[in-house]
Amino acid sequence: MTPVELERRRVQVSGVVQGVGFRPFVYTLATRNRLVGFVRNDGATVVAEVEGHREALERFATALVRDAPPTARVADVSITALAASGGHGFAILPSTAAGADTAVLIGADVAICQDCLRELRDPRNRRYRHPFITCAQCGPRFTIARAAPYDRATTTMAGFAMCEQCRREYDDPSDRRFHAETISCSACGPRLSMPLDDAIAVLQGGGILAVKGIGGYHLACDATSEAAVERLRARKERERKPLAVMTLDPDSVAICTPAEQELLASAAAPIVLLDARPGAPIARSVTSAGPSLGLMTPYTPLHHLLLDGAERPLVMTSGNRREEPIAIDDDDARRRLGSIADAFLGHDRPIHRRCEDSVVRAGFPIRRSRGYAPSWLTLPHPARRPLVAVGASMKATFCVAHDERAWLSPHLGDLDTEPAARAFAADLALHLAMLAVEPELIACDLHPDYASTRWAHEQDAEIVTVQHHHAHAAACLAEHGLGGPALALVFDGTGYGPDGTLWGGELLRCDLTGFERLAHLEPVQLPGGESAIREPWRVAASYLERAGRPVPFERWGEVRQSLRVNAPRSSGMGRLFDAVAALLGVCERVSYEGQAAVELDWLAGTTHAEPYACSVEDGVIAGADLVRAAFDDLDAGRPRAEIAAAFHEGVAAVAVRVCELAEQPRLVVLSGGSFQNLRLLASVASQLRDRGFRVLTHCKVPANDGAISFGQAAVAAARDAA
Ligand code: ZN
Ligand code: ZN
Numbered sequence: 241m242t243p244v245e246l247e248r249r250r251v252q253v254s255g256v257v258q259g260v261g262f263r264p265f266v267y268t269l270a271t272r273n274r275l276v277g278f279v280r281n282d283g284a285t286v287v288a289e290v291e292g293h294r295e296a297l298e299r300f301a302t303a304l305v306r307d308a309p310p311t312a313r314v315a316d317v318s319i320t321a322l323a324a325s326g327g328h329g330f331a332i333l334p335s336t337a338a339g340a341d342t343a344v345l346i347g348a349d350v351a352i353c354q355d356c357l358r359e360l361r362d363p364r365n366r367r368y369r370h371p372f373i374t375c376a377q378c379g380p381r382f383t384i385a386r387a388a389p390y391d392r393a394t395t396t397m398a399g400f401a402m403c404e405q406c407r408r409e410y411d412d413p414s415d416r417r418f419h420a421e422t423i424s425c426s427a428c429g430p431r432l433s434m435p436l437d438d439a440i441a442v443l444q445g446g447g448i449l450a451v452k453g454i455g456g457y458h459l460a461c462d463a464t465s466e467a468a469v470e471r472l473r474a475r476k477e478r479e480r481k482p483l484a485v486m487t488l489d490p491d492s493v494a495i496c497t498p499a500e501q502e503l504l505a506s507a508a509a510p511i512v513l514l515d516a517r518p519g520a521p522i523a524r525s526v527t528s529a530g531p532s533l534g535l536m537t538p539y540t541p542l543h544h545l546l547l548d549g550a551e552r553p554l555v556m557t558s559g560n561r562r563e564e565p566i567a568i569d570d571d572d573a574r575r576r577l578g579s580i581a582d583a584f585l586g587h588d589r590p591i592h593r594r595c596e597d598s599v600v601r602a603g604f605p606i607r608r609s610r611g612y613a614p615s616w617l618t619l620p621h622p623a624r625r626p627l628v629a630v631g632a633s634m635k636a637t638f639c640v641a642h643d644e645r646a647w648l649s650p651h652l653g654d655l656d657t658e659p660a661a662r663a664f665a666a667d668l669a670l671h672l673a674m675l676a677v678e679p680e681l682i683a684c685d686l687h688p689d690y691a692s693t694r695w696a697h698e699q700d701a702e703i704v705t706v707q708h709h710h711a712h713a714a715a716c717l718a719e720h721g722l723g724g725p726a727l728a729l730v731f732d733g734t735g736y737g738p739d740g741t742l743w744g745g746e747l748l749r750c751d752l753t754g755f756e757r758l759a760h761l762e763p764v765q766l767p768g769g770e771s772a773i774r775e776p777w778r779v780a781a782s783y784l785e786r787a788g789r790p791v792p793f794e795r796w797g798e799v800r801q802s803l804r805v806n807a808p809r810s811s812g813m814g815r816l817f818d819a820v821a822a823l824l825g826v827c828e829r830v831s832y833e834g835q836a837a838v839e840l841d842w843l844a845g846t847t848h849a850e851p852y853a854c855s856v857e858d859g860v861i862a863g864a865d866l867v868r869a870a871f872d873d874l875d876a877g878r879p880r881a882e883i884a885a886a887f888h889e890g891v892a893a894v895a896v897r898v899c900e901l902a903e904q905p906r907l908v909v910l911s912g913g914s915f916q917n918l919r920l921l922a923s924v925a926s927q928l929r930d931r932g933f934r935v936l937t938h939c940k941v942p943a944n945d946g947a948i949s950f951g952q953a954a955v956a957a958a959r960d961a962a
């Protein structure tokens with residue numbers, strides 16, 4: 241061997257490469273290929289210099305991408321040739337700080353891995369029952385990272401000095417905690433604020449325990465105890481919305497497919513909505529009205545210790561009131577949750593960023609949050625200038641975009657409260673800092689009264705307004721990498737139309753830059769405005785008047801005059817579902833958004849029925865036809881499940897018909913919260929496909945308003961490029 245054969249390369253890897261065990265991976269790869277050199281975090285990237293024989297360098301380069309750690313996401317690898325300089329061994333060098341203008345992509349939080357779980361339960365292991373056990377492959381990332389580069393010193397673990405033993409493991413290339421920045425043990429790691437046994441006793445005694453998790457506080461209680469769950473609902477002012485349950489054995493309480501089991505056990509560990517098993521040992525009041533159960537598996541060591549100790553499934557619901565953002569700060573949690581929780585199981589590792597649990601149903605995302613954020617989505621038209629899209633009002637998210645990448649924030653809850661508005665501004669500032677972006681464009685909804693719109697107008701940047709349902713359609717197009725043109729069926733509650741009325745039952749023809757409205761539900765009055773959304777009987781009354789049928793005021797205990805007061809007009813599909821749900825007595829008042837549509841879907845189930853007829857004239861869909869048919873059938877004593885089914889099929893049939901009338905293009909996107917109704921979605925999609933349309937549904941971002949900011953970003957980028 242002569243020295244001439246040796247070559248040296250500089251390899252720079254960008255993407256989500258910090259906090260994912262990338263440097264140890266490079267170390268192992270280099271030493272296995274007998275390469276000398278070094279690796280280090282360099283600003284936002286990982287940089288290695290490797291020297292050795294050409295074949296070994298090539299093997300190294302191939303494996304670098306192919307075998308990268310599962311939670312890494314390599315965006316780009318650039319390799320430059322250097323002069324060979326010799327040397328011995330391979331080293332992990334200290335990180336080079338990132339400039340303030342460098343974006344650093346932190347990985348998503350990762351559920352505890354099997355190796356750590358084994359150690360947690362092994363009495364001979366020195367981390368036996370250590371509630372903060374992690375390794376290079378698992379544990380919190382996004383929620384604890386303060387700055388770049390990702391090093392212990394820049395995370396909220398900075399305050400915990402490693403003990404000698406932890407330090408040895410951290411420095412040992414053969415150890416699986418080699419350079420694991422979150423490494424700790426019972427001697428040197430964070431501490432719980434109360435003895436674990438006391439916390440378990442609170443749960444076993446039917447009490448409510450506030451538990452500090454990864455991206456915020458949860459409220460926990462015994463999911464098998466009717467009294468405990470009722471108490472939690474009453475204190476949290478959450479009447480009907482199903483509560484999430486954490487269990488070690490999802491299969492024992494719900495029916496899940498292999499794909500759903502895999503999802504439950506994945507590194508993201510989302511809440512998966514499933515059908516409860518009949519007779520499952522879960523308190524009736526967890527689901528309250530329907531068959532659907534939101535399940536997740538324990539994803540932190542602390543969760544495992546709680547479940548092992550409590551020996552029963554636990555309700556684990558967001559630590560908030562109603563739809564406020566989840567509490568992350570200890571003092572804030574005590575203030576806001578003090579009247580709900582009987583005890584607080586906290587700890588002294590701060591949470592730096594809020595990140596609620598993600599929710600998935602039947603493979604469709606309902607909330608894209610912990611485990612998925614902050615991973616980026618790709619825009620079909622790159623954002624020429626950095627931009628922020630601020631979303632809508634409910635299920636709020638924001639989206640930061642630059643070049644072809646769009647970062648959709650975790651779920652923030654509903655924006656109409658003071659704490660929510662503060663959380664929005666604070667979380668956005670953190671994101672902008674992480675991505676080193678100063679927005680030159682801000683995209684917002686047309687609605688002048690959304691807190692997000694007001695915030696946008698207070699900033700010193702160019703404003704791009706995007707109509708709500710155009711944003712829905714754009715989100716669906718963009719997540720599939722398309723720019724249109726397409727037809728878009730957008731069915732949701734309500735969104736502001738350019739004509740000042742509330743839209744929401746729309747057929748658009750659009751691309752990313754613009755749209756035309758081809759058809760829509762005939763608007764009806766929403767008596768009482770906002771209160772019509774909480775009290776669907778009001779919308780039912782309005783629809784019955786339109787349908788020429790008597791309004792059963794006596795049943796709803798109200799007076800006729802109230803229909804005329806403060807009654808904005810709306811073409812929202814969600815409102816039509818509300819009306820029929822109220823008419824059938826499924827729910828006359830709602831306690832969470834979309835409840836009426838969800839419960840109507842449950843009632844219809846898989847019952848077969850021919851669709852109700854619904855006329856379309858000049859692009860106006862007469863929704864009142866469906867309400868009239870339902871009223872008459874109810875009067876004639878037809879079973880309610882059949883009426884619900886005929887209504888669902890009637891909506892699907894008319895949706896398909898307006899697409900046929902539009903003819904072109906042959907691509908249809910389906911978006912809007914009403915398409916979380918799986919019966920409606922399946923029926924519309926299959927009928928359109930039967931007629932030769934290509935149909936796209938949401939699979940990366942939700943159909944609901946959680947994706948509005950992403951859609952706005954796609955539109956703003958496309959318009960800016962035009
Ligand atoms: Zn681990
Ligand atoms: Zn230690």
Ligand code: FE
Pocket residue numbers: 708712732733734735912913944945
């Ligand atoms: Fe919407």
